[in-house]
Amino acid sequence: MTDRSFSDRHIGTSAADRDAMLKAVGFSSLEALMDACMPDLIRSAGPVGLPAAVSEAEAQAELRAIAAQNRPMRSMIGLGYYGTRMPAVIRRNVLENPSWYTAYTPYQAEISQGRLEALLNFQTMVADLTGLSVAGASLLDEASAAAEAMLLARRAAPRGAGEVFVVDSGVLPQTLAVLRTRAEPVGIELVVADCAVEELPEGVFGVLLQYPGADGAVRDWAGVVEAAHAAGARVAVAADLLALSLLVPPGEFGADIAVGSAQRFGMPVGFGGPHAGFMAVRDELRRQLPGRLVGVSRDADGAVALRLALQAREQHIRREKATSNICTAQVLPAVIASSYAVWHGPEGLERIAEGVAGRAARLAASLEAAGVGVVHGSLFDTVVARAPGRADAVVASAAAYGVNLRRVDGDHVAVACDETTSEADLRIVCDAFGVDLVDEAPVAVPARLRRHGGFLTHPVFSQYRSETAMMRYLKRLADADYGLDRGMIPLGSCTMKLNAAAEMEPVSWPELAEVHPLAPESQTAGWRRLIGQLESWLAEVCGYAAVSVQPNAGSQGELAGLLAIRAWQADRGEGGRDVCLIPASAHGTNAASAVLAGMRVVVVACDAAGNIDLEDLEAKVAANADSLAALMVTYPSTHGVYESSIVEVCGRVHDAGGQVYVDGANLNALVGWAKPGRFGADVSHLNLHKTFCIPHGGGGPGVGPVAVAEHLVPYLPSDPMAEEPGRVGPVSQARWGSAGILQIPWMYLRMMGPEGVASATASAVLAANYVAARLRDSFPVLYTGEGGLVAHECVLDLRELTRRSGVTVEDVAKRLIDYGFHAPTMSFPVAGTLMVEPTESEDLAELDRFCAAMIAIRAEIEAVASGAVAVEDSALRRAPHTAAAVTAEAWDRAYSRSEAAWPAGMTSAKYWPPVGRVDNAWGDRNLACTCPPIEAYGAD
Template sequence: MNAFSDRHIGPNAAEIGAMLHVIGVDSLDSLSAKALPRSILDLAGLDDLLPAATEHEALAELAELAALNTVDVSMIGLGYYDTLTPPVLVRNLVEDPAWYTAYTPYQPEISQGRLEALLNFQTMVSDLTGMEIANASMLDDATAAAEAMTLLKRASRSKSNRVAIDSDLFPQVKAVIETRAEPIGIEVVTADLSAGLPEGEFFGVIVPLPGSSGRIVDWKPIIEDAHSRGALVAVGADLLALTLIASPGDLGADVAFGTSQRFGVPLGFGGPHAGYLAVPSRLTRQLPGRIVGVSVDADGNPAYRLALQTREQHIRREKATSNICTAQVLLAILASMYACYHGPDGLKAIARRVHGQAAKLAASLDTVHDTFFDTLLVNAPGRAAEVVATAKDYGINLRFVDDDHVGIACDEATTDAHVAGVLRAFGVDADDAAQSSIETRTSEFLTHPVFSKYRTETAMMRYLRELSDKDIALDRSMIPLGSCTMKLNAVAEMEAITWPGFSRLHPFAPASDTVGIRQIISDLENWLTTVTGYDRISLQPNAGSQGEYAGLLAIRAYHLSRGDDHRDICLIPSSAHGTNAASAVMAGMKVEVVACRANGDVDLDDLRAKIADHAERLAAIMITYPSTHGVFEQEIGELCAAVHDAGGQVYIDGANLNALVGLAKPGQFGGDVSHLNLHKTFCIPHGGGGPGVGPVAVREHLAPFLPGHPLESTLGDQWTVSAAPFGSASILPITWAYIRMMGADGLRAATQVAIASANYIARRLDEYYPVLYTGENGMVAHECILDLRDITKHTGVTVEDVAKRLADFGFHAPTMSFPVAGTLMVEPTESENLDELDRFIDAMIAIKREIDKVGNGEWPIDDNPLHGAPHTAASIAADEWTHPYTRMEAAYPAGLHRAKVWPGSRRIDGARGDRNLVCSCPPVEAYS
């Protein structure tokens, strides 16, 4: 039986030998010795890991862990609700690699399917919230609330640094708001705002609809009062409730935020779930995150793209207003398809059923609030613990609020039997007479045909297939994106995430219900500290950006604990990962950029000068290792020592950890803290731009400053970065399975083959596209940067032309113009075999020959296959063809060695889309 590592690693032994021959080394170990500094190389560092398991052994172990969890009826609420995911969406979306292996739609011509699905999400959110524009999702509702707060601050004319938040916000949402506010000098004032705003000035007000107690408040008078006092208002609204009650837009709010979890996205012990953020059109330019917009392609047809891309935070660096550089795309698409499948009437029927079950309970119980949607706060003087325990005996989890109150939340999965069980726990009989109606919404929603056309399973199945056929994901070809690590997401890793034993756990369920998932968390904490050389780890951050932020907050808290509150300078080399500067600013630090030498290495002379300039104020340095330039810098130890000697801490960005696992440990060669991208190195799929997981790992002296959570006693009560205690816990079995099946030898081999693949591509393509940076021995790390700037200068062919032409070959382009404008950053990963590597190389060589034809005048600069790329089937089949290159050259270029993948659109006019911003579903007439 083949070891799993043989299935995961693309090249076999003979292919690896052939690659090493081209590189000029005789073994993978020899390559490692030439590429990495001798001072950090450690080939025995993973010996503490368990021996590799087979796929079936790992799945059997996961099944045992799932069986340790107890899936009782969840009526806890607090922003997390059981939901019934339509099976057609489970099979044809969640479990379909065409959807879950896709990447962020930076090349929109080959991403039209997922872009359309995200536009549906934006339209759904805009309609339900009564706002004019929504983004393509946030990490969760708590980070959406925090982003709403900073948006209010930017947009408000008030000079105040105070924000008022209602005491009935979910506790985890309050905690993340407070975490985000403190480093940047915002004062949070918490009060019962239903009684009126506190005295004094505020730039913003944040209220829930409904609140954690279930209470529905008519916030319109409070919003009017806030506006009269110069403050803006954000409303955290339940999307399902909004099918029945007046929307934030109807109430006059300035921002709406929340989660789409209950639209078919499983509980999953807290995530991943797609948060949302929506605003009126006047605040569009303040909206963080990604926005899908509508433009036209070269043939004048409507086409989708990411709008306003200059707001991408890795581009804006220290000028960024947020560090959000991702979304929860797969979950947002799932929620949008749930809305398409049920339609407005179906959603309203679900909401009425949910409210009806809550009303049955309210009729028989002593509730604190008379107006509610799905959640009740029930009086139980001195009996709350007894009632909760009795309900537990009936297999129902209620929420213990305090000795005198119990919280009960109904959801889509609540049945009459569940209602009867709750009433038995209270010792009361059902009163069937009482009725309740909360329907105050008068505005229409989800009127676009997309929310009525796919109401049968046949129609929905075909719609999902139609959309995925327009995209290139890993199920079609290699995605060689530098710094993104698009590797195999094996089915054996993915299988467990839809098991009820993991997917139907509430994040605040009793610890005794969640033994199995907590064991997975514990195993991962131990394995990941072994891999990285750190001492402690938190799995709470639900994206790499949040892991960065958590790491910097730990450094900040460490300095403050020592009385070093003056340490606020963060050094960041120009070669560091792009979001680093944004994270540093959010953590209250001031950024100083350190120069790099011509070879791409950090300039140690400039580093020492910057340290000398800021010695007393130095808080940290943030470095990416190996660097975003794709090299292992020899002087990494010296760099770390210089910062430590000045009293600073070293943050090592884990974006490129796929070049280190099994070879070197950042926690041992100078790092104090790193975040890890489980969606890169450790096989959680990118899902079209999310989900992600960004754990933060630290040395022991920083361990007291890892994230806490108000509802998870094992984590402490310090600052919080994500809504759920353990972040996106339901996808942790993916990484667990990967490490368990690879073992120490497999993990090390994966890293070495990734480095070999990058060096093979660099050697083969260097004569056509010079490799911009190499290390001391002429080696690159796991990625290489191809320099097209001289080609552009002499021929006029741009890096964008090459990227779009690759689509005609069936390839997703490498990372374009980052970190150096006019270049392509290529990362092949270890999962691609030699045939696929050669296919990509052949395509790049064929493109270079086409460039030469432009350069020598055979094709004009404004009419050639590169300028015209990509070519759709419709453009090739057009009656008229006036180009100097043939239809065959356009559609089937030399070097195309497999079945044709047709791009979904011609090249898209980005500038036009930004000038004429349309970010919801256009009318059907637009396509005629």
């Protein structure tokens, strides 16, 4: 007997399961089902051109050989990326723990209290260190956070303000490159100036400063901030979070916004990412904050409960009026960063920072003692030394002994110290310069720029000093959450599928994780080979000419694709094309991304079946014939259907001079069977955190590569560090974005092979049709394609039930928690519906368990509709039920304790939600976004 293949383990249903499911939906084989579901016009001939599948051991061995081509060296390059030590207790209990990495975005607050608390810790940490009152729950990276700060400053500017944004010349070069990309399409004039000596120009609405600067200097920015405010401008400061444990925080010297990266709080450089960007703002700007914000609220019993706050800012609600296109965050890296702060506490962070600054000061003193000039006397971690005519020789000498330095130019070398810098490293650097290392030197931060007063004063940052205590704290948080390690997460459009351990293990390999993104090419051959293979595989799977993995979220992939279309049309002399057609059913980020790409959104109606209304499309194309830039369309549709008109739709747009962007959010219904680049699309983004198995991590990290046809290849995102910028600039700060997690999709594709990915797609489609068939009599399926079939997800229509009973989709979502499930997607794409996507990874028993729970809930709804119980008194309205509620001495509800906590069909191990239903409205009226006093938790 041979071992089962990896695809057999990835796909949850057995051959016998699939036979039973096929019988239920009326087909004899997966091929027959796909033939009936998928239009012939989009089908690809033959299997995709991936290498034949190999086993887990073989794939890891192959990847090990590739990784061995890297030459990880001690990096003292800096420039936003630093060596750090992830505490073992955090690596073991967070990074390598599926309870953390398989969870979804915490939209269902009652089953997300653990990661919400960790994110609240992150917000508190950032707010304390920056000296500002409100911080978000992480952004994608420092450079894109700076771009968001620029846009926020313009939104907050008074009516009639100018369009000039000033960037100090000391800002990190990758940040400046991303700012250039983001400013031009929305009409912002970017001015680079030495803000320490130059006056601000007329019409300035915002200023960005770096603290410390890219040149290592720690400057006193108070005067510049005062001058900017006098000119009516907002000031953003890009700050080093570790340095802020020693330096005067930006909020104290008047900054309105602070941005940066939490990378050096325990996250390896990972060849560029993923790392948690951050943003903090003054209180009056909190409702302008982009991304996610965790707020403190209360549950139905008045207990403290956490939730995502101000959710009206989410893109699927505000669409083209959204404040940004960001639809995700860097939750797992943010959890690691906040855990790092909890573990070390303020004293530990200060000790680490003092050590970094002390080593840099010793290096500077050693150079100066030997007559080597140091450019800046006030510094934190980076020393820029003068080496007239011999910078290359100094860099080469250090590299010969395993240490990378940064060549600034032919006459200057930069050396960055970090948490991992050793005495031996300093001696190698001194030898390269030909000087002796001095024994000690005072920290080179002037007293006037030293921080005074405490930070991280909340007890959470001082309670967990022993590993036992920290382990138990992280376990308590994990137990409060619901992830794929507990059960199915049937979220439509989100594709919560298996993230196999064999795929995850290489993330921690030091030969990949510890490579600096700016290391010389001679040291990164392994990374380049891995990325090149993955990009070529993704291009093949999707039928495109080329792929860039730089975008570090789906929203950034959308933006990159639209910018490519915009630049291509401009080079053809058609720069006036600026209309983007978007179906009414589209993902909300589509509209927001179009606006950020400088386009005007025109909505195309959908017909009663949820398909693009061809007559309305024709009318909108005709009305915008000379200005049509693109159509953005999701395929299969956001309604979970293979629209048979997609080829015709693409043809009409092309005939009018436009380009077609196919959103890859639903690619899990296409891989191995159809290729967007072959049925009419010009560009797509791909969600590697959906179809290609990068875990959602509680809301990030993700990767959203952009894939393009041949004519758009020159317009892919460019290297942010390139001397000559590409036709389209970078959208992320690292050339390959969140490279540190690309091992996961590489492993997935290598182990699945062409037959495996096709089988996964067909199995996902079968699972969705099986669920639809089993639930159709209880909950109407709103949209179907030919033959009454769906694609990989189905939309259950509760609107008539709500009208009859008063039971809402939220009631059903919360009641599902009592049955041991995460809810499907609520009210998207249609209000009053639930969108279910079971994926290929769930076995038949779990699918049946979910269907049984939904059918039992349908009976509970009918009891309300019949008048047997009032909706306000029903288990539906009062769900979810906590252990505290069902074990309370008093019980005055219209149903029994067992009906509350162990409803019919609840057969899995009991999951107890830590809080009851969260009061969202109260939380927004009483917004609090940092850790509440410990007394607020009562006896807990």
